[in-house]
Amino acid sequence: MTYKMYIGGYSSDNSSIYEVNFYPENNELKIESVNNESLNPVHIRIKDDILFTANEIDEVARVSSFRINADGSLKLINRMDAQGFGTCDITVDDDILYGANYGSGNIFSVVFEEDGQLIEVMSNINHIGEEPRAHSTILSKDSKYLYEANLGLDRIFAYEVFPEGIIRSLPSQLSVSLKDNEGPRHMNISRDGKYLYVVNEFGNSIYSYSINPVNGHLQQIDRIKLTDDIKCYAADIHFAKHSDQLYVSLRGNNEIYLIDVEDGKMTIVEKYPSGGKWPRSFTITDDSKYMIVTNQYSDTVSVLEINQNTGALSAPVAEVEIFRPTTVAIYK
Secondary structure, X not given: OOEEEEEEEOOEOOEOEEEEEEEOOOOEEEEEEEEOOOOOEEEEEEEOOEEEEEEOOOOOEEEEEEEEOXXXXXXXXXXXXXXXXXXXXXXXXXXXXXXXXXXOOOEEEEEEOOOOOEEEEEEEEOOOOOOOOEEEEEEOOOOOEEEEEEOOOOEXXXXXXXXXXXXXXXXXXXXXXXXXXXXXXXXXXXXXXXEEEEEEOOOXXXXXXXXXXXXOOEEEEEEEEOOOOOOOEXXXXXXXXXXXXXEEXXXXXXXXXXXXXXXXXXXXXXXXXXXXXXXXEEEEOOOOOEEEEEEHHHOEEEEEEEOOOOOOEEEEEEEEEOOOEEEEEEEO
């Protein structure tokens, strides 16, 4: 079996999105093609045969869409600019894309056609406060609610989702507050949709919340501290596809933490080397056999094997050099 993925990051020498295949029979990670039609595609999401990017640039908020051709190469469909700047994260639903702007602190939504054509900005939400930094969004499993992790305001904002990408603040619970200087960065939701987990960049902690299925309200359940090392910055968070084990990456000590979760309660199991420096993001293959890690400051992408019984991570079984990688998405 061959695993195809697309890797993005900060552009260099006209290279921005890399088509990469992992061949497990000989543990080879190989660049197959490179696309140069997008500037700083720091976050990638794939829906069917369409690839979407968040483009982190200073001048404007920007998202782009690409067609994945039969040979695996990419072809730009179009770009869409929105209010703000410094787009760092996107969430993609059936026909709506949600963007988060780290630079300007706002979030927005864009409607797109079935062929990936980005059509129109439908909503924009600004925040009042000292240095708002919208870092990511995530949809509830039923797509009724959108949650935003705002790193600068130490809050998770909640929104009700309406047709055609219209989002409005949830009037009965506008947000939940975290401790000062936690820096909520990325979120994930349990497979059953009952719990939301957020990893915090400055606090090096994880919070867990129950999600009320009736009104979307969040109720905190647990908080765990990963490390007291002030030179570390927690980054990404994902579930294994076939278990209730949670993984979190920490930049600085360059490790991946394995967390056991049960009904929102969390226990640290073990930590493993990421295979490089500054593991900004990672993803897990659909069969849960491998973890792909983007190590931003060592300019490498590493493949770690996942023990199917314990969830333990191996030393890297494959590696490829890519300039400042920040995001990876598995294709089919």
